[in-house]
Every structure is written in C-alpha cells, then in structure tokens.
Amino acid sequence: MTIRVLPEGLVNRIAAGEVVERPASAVKELVENAIDAGARRIDVVLRDGGKSFIAVSDDGGGMDADELSVAVLRHATSKIGADDDLTDIRTLGFRGEALPSIGAVSRLTITSRRSGDAHAIDVEGGRVGAPRPAALARGTRVEVRDLFFATPARLKFLKAERTELVHALDALTRLAMAHPDIAFSLAADGDEKLNVGAAGADLFAARRRRLADVLGRDFADNAIDIEAEREGLRLTGLAGLPTAARRTADRQYLFVNGRPVRDRLLVGAVRGAYQDVLARDRHAAVALFLDADPALVDVNVHPAKTEVRFQDAGLVRGLIVGAIRHALAGAGVRTATSVSDAALGAFRPGTGGSYAPPSSSSGRGRGFFEQAAAFQSPLPGTPSGEAFAPAAPVAEAANAAPVADYPLGAARAQLFGTYIVAETPDGMVIVDQHAAHERLVFERIKAALADRGVQRQLLLIPEVVEIDPRAAERLLARAEELAALGLLIEPFGNGAVVVRETPALLGEVAVRDLLNDLASELAEMEQGLALSEKLETICATMACHSSVRAGRKLNAAEMNALLREMEATPNASQCGHGRPTFVALDRADIEKLFGRR
Numbered sequence: 001m002t003i004r005v006l007p008e009g010l011v012n013r014i015a016a017g018e019v020v021e022r023p024a025s026a027v028k029e030l031v032e033n034a035i036d037a038g039a040r041r042i043d044v045v046l047r048d049g050g051k052s053f054i055a056v057s058d059d060g061g062g063m064d065a066d067e068l069s070v071a072v073l074r075h076a077t078s079k080i081g082a083d084d085d086l087t088d089i090r091t092l093g094f095r096g097e098a099l100p101s102i103g104a105v106s107r108l109t110i111t112s113r114r115s116g117d118a119h120a121i122d123v124e125g126g127r128v129g130a131p132r133p134a135a136l137a138r139g140t141r142v143e144v145r146d147l148f149f150a151t152p153a154r155l156k157f158l159k160a161e162r163t164e165l166v167h168a169l170d171a172l173t174r175l176a177m178a179h180p181d182i183a184f185s186l187a188a189d190g191d192e193k194l195n196v197g198a199a200g201a202d203l204f205a206a207r208r209r210r211l212a213d214v215l216g217r218d219f220a221d222n223a224i225d226i227e228a229e230r231e232g233l234r235l236t237g238l239a240g241l242p243t244a245a246r247r248t249a250d251r252q253y254l255f256v257n258g259r260p261v262r263d264r265l266l267v268g269a270v271r272g273a274y275q276d277v278l279a280r281d282r283h284a285a286v287a288l289f290l291d292a293d294p295a296l297v298d299v300n301v302h303p304a305k306t307e308v309r310f311q312d313a314g315l316v317r318g319l320i321v322g323a324i325r326h327a328l329a330g331a332g333v334r335t336a337t338s339v340s341d342a343a344l345g346a347f348r349p350g351t352g353g354s355y356a357p358p359s360s361s362s363g364r365g366r367g368f369f370e371q372a373a374a375f376q377s378p379l380p381g382t383p384s385g386e387a388f389a390p391a392a393p394v395a396e397a398a399n400a401a402p403v404a405d406y407p408l409g410a411a412r413a414q415l416f417g418t419y420i421v422a423e424t425p426d427g428m429v430i431v432d433q434h435a436a437h438e439r440l441v442f443e444r445i446k447a448a449l450a451d452r453g454v455q456r457q458l459l460l461i462p463e464v465v466e467i468d469p470r471a472a473e474r475l476l477a478r479a480e481e482l483a484a485l486g487l488l489i490e491p492f493g494n495g496a497v498v499v500r501e502t503p504a505l506l507g508e509v510a511v512r513d514l515l516n517d518l519a520s521e522l523a524e525m526e527q528g529l530a531l532s533e534k535l536e537t538i539c540a541t542m543a544c545h546s547s548v549r550a551g552r553k554l555n556a557a558e559m560n561a562l563l564r565e566m567e568a569t570p571n572a573s574q575c576g577h578g579r580p581t582f583v584a585l586d587r588a589d590i591e592k593l594f595g596r597r
Helices: 008-019 023-036 065-071 098-105 152-156 161-178 203-215 217-221 264-273 313-329 337-347 366-376 394-398 433-452 469-477 479-484 511-525 529-545 556-567 587-593
Strands: 041-047 053-058 107-113 118-124 132-134 139-145 183-188 191-196 223-230 233-240 252-256 259-261 286-291 388-390 410-415 419-424 427-432 456-466 488-491 496-503 582-586
Touching (some): 023 139, 023 161, 041 161, 065 107, 098 107, 098 118, 161 183, 161 191, 161 203, 161 252, 191 203, 203 217, 203 286, 223 313, 286 313, 410 556, 427 433, 427 556, 433 556, 456 511, 469 479, 469 488
Parallel strands (some): 252 286
Antiparallel strands (some): 118 132, 183 191, 223 233, 233 286, 388 410, 410 419, 488 496
C-alpha cells in the first residue's frame, strides 16, 4: 500500500471530528468565543436539536472584514500573544480550531461588526467565500446550517433531536453557571428553554443567584458556601448538604478558571470529601469554582478543552476535600428541606397532595369530615397506649431549660422507643435516636484515630503478594503514606511486595485484594483512597454496633443530653451511612396540615 499525503479538505474534516462531536460541541465553542469577545448577552437558537440550524448571537467586540477572512483559517486566533506562551492561557478558546472545524462539516455564515459597516463570510464544507457587506447592529452572529452534511458518517451517529437538545442545553448551562455576569438564552424550535439575566457585581451573591436560576431554588436552599485558599489556589462555590444527595452524579459541576471541566481527579476529590457522610451509592450536588495561576494548569490536553492537568494534583485534591469537609462540619445541625418536605407529604392524606380546607362551612360535604377523621385517627397497627411516652413528668418539664436556648429544642416525648420529639422556637424536631447516636460515636472514633494514629497489627508471618510490577512500583512509591494509615509494605523482588503490618481496625483482611484495590486507586487518582475508605467503613460499623439501639426507652435527661451533643458535633445531621438523623418541621407547615393557614 502506497503512503500518500491526504488532501487538505479531508485533513480538515478529520481534525474537525475532534472538536465538533455533536451540535452541543458547536454550541459550546461558539458561546466560548462570544464570552472571550467580551459579550454581556448571548442568545442561542436551535432547530431540530441543532442538526439543521444553530445560531449564536452576542454583543461582544466583533470583527472587521479582514479579521473575518483570517478567523476561518485553521489555527488562527487572537488569544495567544506574540510570545506563543501556552502556559498563560486566560481565555476559554486559544487553539484557533473552532470556526474552521465547524465550517469544514457544515454551511457556516459569520456576520460581525466591530466599527463601521458589518460584514459576513460564508464557509461551506471547508470552502471559504469572500467577505461581503451585511446588516448587523453590533457584535457577532454565527449561523450553522446542516451540521455534518459534509461528513454523512458522523451524521448517522447523532442521537434523537431531544437528546441532542439536552446535550446542547447542558453545555450552555455549564457556561452560564461559570459566568453569572453574562445574560444567556436558548430557544429550540420556538420554545424558550433557558433565559437568565446577568447577576449583580458581588461574585458570591451572583453565583448563588445564577445557580438558583439554572439548577432551581432547591439546590441553592440546600447547599452551603465554600471558600478556601491554599498556596495560590482559591476554591469557591456551593456544596449540597449530605441529606440532599442524589442517586447519580449528574449535579456535580466543576470549573477551573471559568472553564467547565470533567476531571477524574476533581470528581474523586468530591467523593473523598463526602465519604463519611454519604452512602457509597449516593452522590452530592456541588458547583465548585477553582481559580489558579494559569501556569499551574495545563488546558492544552484535548481539542475539546474539557480536560485539564494540574502541576500539583495532590494540592488541588487536598484543597477540595478540606474545604468541603470544613464547610460541612461548620454547617451545624441542618438537613435538606427535601427531608422535611417528604415528611410533610407523608402526613398529608391521600396521595401526598397538598391539603386545602374549604373557605367556608357552607360547602362542606360528608367527604370532608370523613377525610378529617381519617387524618386524625391513629396509624394502622399502632399499639394502643404504647405509641406515645411522655418525655418527663410535668414538673420536670416545667423546670427544663427554655426551648429558645437550643437549635434542636427541648425533648418532649419519645415515640415507639425510637424517635425523640423535641419542641423548637418555631416548630418541632423528630430525631432518630439510633442514627443520631451512631454519628456521635463515629466522630469520637475518628477523633481517637486522629489523636493516637492508626493502630497496627503485626502479622506473625509476613505475607508476600505477587502483583503487576507497575502496580508494585506505584504502591512502593507511596509506602510512607500507606504506613501512616497502618499498612507497612516493603519490596520483595520484581513484581512482589511483602506486607508486615495491617491496620488493626480491619481485623482479618484479604491482603492481596486490598493491595490491588490500592494500586487501582493510585493509577486512577494518584491518591490512596481505598484503605482510608475501608477504615471509614469500619469506623461506621463500629459506631453502629455501639450506639443506642432503636427500641430503648430514654428519660428526659438522656434525650436532652443526646440533643445537646448533636448540636456540638460536626456532621450530626446524618449518620455514617448518609441517612438523616432528624426531621425539622416548621410551625407554619404544621398549621397548614390542620387548615390554620
């Protein structure tokens, strides 16, 4: 077979496939160009999920006729200085590939105005026309028609129009979250899908407002502020409460210097930060913004620019884990509003719909009274006389500290030998005594480990484990860190490791499986997570078995002591398995249940 140089048009279409994978890729690249041009408003219009038509309009700086001719050439950009320094990238785009890549696989029209008259240029399947006069008030408008008409093979692999629209909306949403000072809109086939105005000048308030606009008020109401700095890195954003976790990680948004990224290191750091407050199959909702010196971040990793590499990955991971854990510990006794909403929904009659009493007695029918009677009757299966136990005699309750003195209030009763009912200044709290005490014991065990270190168990007969030579090298390179966690390993020839001590908390442990898990973690994230997670799991299990069991009767002093310790303990809003330890109900919500509001 003869080696030949491919035609320029074919080369451009091949290269375009790395940048423009689907309509969402084109939307992302064009919107990034608009942001770099200083736009204050960006409007996107799609038809057929972006397959047949994409239009991106902005009010940015614009281009003149000469710049239009150069902008559609490969590797032509205004975003890298004359020194060609790729270590100081301060814009979203810089490779000069977006416009020529889109033009190579579609029918592209760019209309722009910097000063004077507006001009337009057409690119069809890579063939560039001459600039021509056009009409445009200001900024730039890019229209993309018949995406991938020049590469039919790629067109066949596009998904349904609704799926492509979802991807495009997600791409624009991420950019909108990162730039709250810019107004964004997206319309698809005549329907408005996104419309957010520019937020205020205060960065923190602007981000919270933008995240609420994009992700919903639920996210902003159930998240805590993140702000931390370390060695030139600054982390800000919002982290969701553990009790507001989700089954999927679809609400984990990470940004580096204003650039939306998908990075395994950052995702792993979020998982590590929540590992002792969430079950393994639950995922926190977060929106984190990392600002760093561009010299410390390599963004020239992939043509799509969605991946980054850090000069000191360990520093970044430590900052994220530490900042989130510190914020969670300082959140006090607070659970997600969704927990209370679910509780109120369970109280309401019927299928959980809102209960609205009649406005006057004249319209009341038999159904109303039957519903009210059923609502106030005891729950099915409730043992008579055993469901409710007073927390204390009247005299003892009268001498108790005022309710207003404590966030979790004062204990008033114990239900089913499992739940503590406390009165707060503006409502009531129902506490799961076992889950609450489990968290308290868990935190004590962790504190003991931090004070005295991990206790080691010396193996009477050191175990030799033969593993892949590369895995062995990764483990031995981290031998000191593993020793601090109670695992003492030494080299034992090529592709073998001898284990002399293991963490005592793990008891009988499958050493080979443990080492393989650690090696895999190190290969993926360059951090020894598996061992620390096993220790956290053991701590949680120990806490669970040594906690106050459900069904145990507590007196008023014991219940109030538990409430006071919860208020003073970090992460007391959820147990070690991620379940909420209490449900808070506002007085207003309780009154609504009985038609008083």
